[in-house]
Amino acid sequence: MRTVDGRVAGRRGQATRQKLLDCLSEMLSSSPYRDVKVIDVARRAGTSPATFYQYFPDVEGAVLEIAEQTTADAADLTALVQGRSWTGRAGWTTAQELVDGFLEFWRKNDAILRVVDLGAAEGDKRFSKLRTRILTSVTGSLADSVAELQAKGKVDKDVSPAAVAGSLVAMLSAVASHQKGTSAWGVKQAELKPGLALLVHLGVTGRKPTK
Incomplete structure (x- = not known):
């Protein structure tokens, strides 16, 4: 599994990536898709927007991964x-x-x-x-x-x-x-x-x- 810039994600990085996806999934259950922002997903996952962008280009990219x-x-x-x-x-x-x-x-x-x-x-x-x-x-x-x-x-x-x-x-x-x-x-x-x-x-x- 690689980051957006092509680096191989380690075990910790993979866990962070999955947590971001899990948090996004939870948010989609209660919020309209268009209202979900990167900063909100990152905050819910206990990390930063910069970390989110290491793994996904935007919210839509993460949504496609879940799909x-x-x-x-x-x-x-x-x-x-x-x-x-x-x-x-x-x-x-x-x-x-x-x-x-x-x-x-x-x-x-x-x-x-x-x-x-x-x-x-x-x-x-x-x-x-x-x-x-x-x-x-x-x-x-x-x-x-x-x-x-x-x-x-x-x-x-x-x-x-x-x-x-x-x-x-x-x-x-x-x-x-x-x-x-x-x-x-x-x-x-x-x-x-x-x-x-x-x-x-x-x-x-x-x-x-x-x-």
């Missing part, structure tokens, strides 16, 4: 789909666990994902690419699942696996990013997951789940 780490963590979502069965009761379990895992991932990383969504919406290609990478971890595996069922004659041959997978993941990400606001629609959290799982199962298999 990169989140993208790497998103790869674990693949295990919720890859190699899982979509037939019988096992299929209903797969759909439920995918929804549970996806929503939990979003809750855990809500602050940085909101910033990624904002940057992508504003047309920043760096954030757009990160968002695509985060969602691709699930989209590709879901598309493979639909294609496998299709090859076995269990899904209509005219269905596009990529289109179905992309639509389902777009739905999951949209709902996940609005979890706190669903109560305003009269939706209880206890009802949200089963509803999403039903839609996912129907989308992948074209059938009602066996419960």
Whole structure:
């Protein structure tokens, strides 16, 4: 791990760098992204702005680093789909666990994902690419699942696996990013997951789940 000027960071330097990232993550949870300043992050981490600039060019650079780490963590979502069965009761379990895992991932990383969504919406290609990478971890595996069922004659041959997978993941990400606001629609959290799982199962298999 290197500093901005190319020097190799020692163990202490790496710890300081991570502390700055952790403090920034905490601040993003309670403050608008645009309001976060280098001096505030440094003060919270118990260091100076000069130290911050040793590791990051600006707040945005540090935010992108956090987003990169989140993208790497998103790869674990693949295990919720890859190699899982979509037939019988096992299929209903797969759909439920995918929804549970996806929503939990979003809750855990809500602050940085909101910033990624904002940057992508504003047309920043760096954030757009990160968002695509985060969602691709699930989209590709879901598309493979639909294609496998299709090859076995269990899904209509005219269905596009990529289109179905992309639509389902777009739905999951949209709902996940609005979890706190669903109560305003009269939706209880206890009802949200089963509803999403039903839609996912129907989308992948074209059938009602066996419960």
